[in-house]
Amino acid sequence: MLTAGLEVLRIQQSLAARRSNLVAELLHGEDEFFERRHYPAGDVYDPETGAQYYYHAHRSDPREHGHFHIFQRPHVLSERFEPMRHAKPGIGRCAGEPQVGAHWPRGEAALAHIVGVAMDNYGLPIRLFTVNRWVTDETWYAARDVITMLDHFEIRSRRTVPEVNGWIAGLLRLFQPEIVELVRRRDAAVEARARANPHGDALEDRSLEVTAALDISVERRVRQLRRSLAA
Structure with a gap:
């Protein structure tokens, strides 16, 4: 974790020395920045590893x-993961009602959201968060699988x-325990909403968007790790 954190800091500091930052590098060559548009176009996707990410904005926090x-x-x-079979709690499904999850991406199109990383206006990370299924149109996998x-x-x-x-990969290692906890809290939030509204579909509930969040600081995390290792 400390090795990953030092690499994250090195990348941030190297970009700052060039009067740049992570977001500026990702948006390099773009004439305008439009909210809700994915950057880069078509996302970053590695077909060999299945890893994928994109950057976008829809401001709800001035920071x-x-x-x-x-x-x-x-x-x-190599592992085989099965999507969660989330049926609506309570009474059975009515005749003619679409099966919950029938419209989720399947096969090679299926994707699982691991975490979101909020960036401030200086291109530095300030928050980790998880979201409900409808936000990213993902295929819903249980926390243990994610x-x-x-x-x-x-x-x-x-x-x-x-x-x-490299920065994203390092950030996921640096904050891996926190991300694990956020994913577990995600499932707990959805399950709580399902209990509160047994005739609804919690995964499509537009009033439940961010399921868990945590403010972060790379510098503070690295200092904590150094102190722990020294002790």
Whole structure:
């Protein structure tokens, strides 16, 4: 974790020395920045590892410029993961009612959202968060499966911005315990909403968007790790 944190800091400091930052590098060459548009176009996707991410913005917090959404496509992994079979709690499904999850991406198109990373106006990370299924139109996998996928996330392709790829991989290692807890809290939040509204579909509930969040500081985390190792 400390090795990953030092690499994250090195990348941030190297970009700052060039009067740049992670977001600026990712948006390099773009004439305008439009909210809700994915950057880069078509996302960053490594077909060999199934890792994927994109950056976009829809401002709800004045501290936030935008955020990364980080995914794993499980079809390339050696483990076999089955999507959660989330039926509506309570009474059985009525005749003619669409099966819950029938419209989710399947096969090679299936993807699992691991975590979001909010960035401030200086291009630095300020928050980790998880979201409900409808937000990213993902295929819903149980927390234990998403946590396993986290261990496999890797971007090998250098066709995009290698510094951003390395930074994201390092950030996931640096904050891995926190991400694991956020994913578990995600499931707990959805289950609580399902109990509160037994005739609804919690995964499509537009009033439940962010399921868990945690403010972060790379510098503070690295200091904590150094103190722990010294002790």
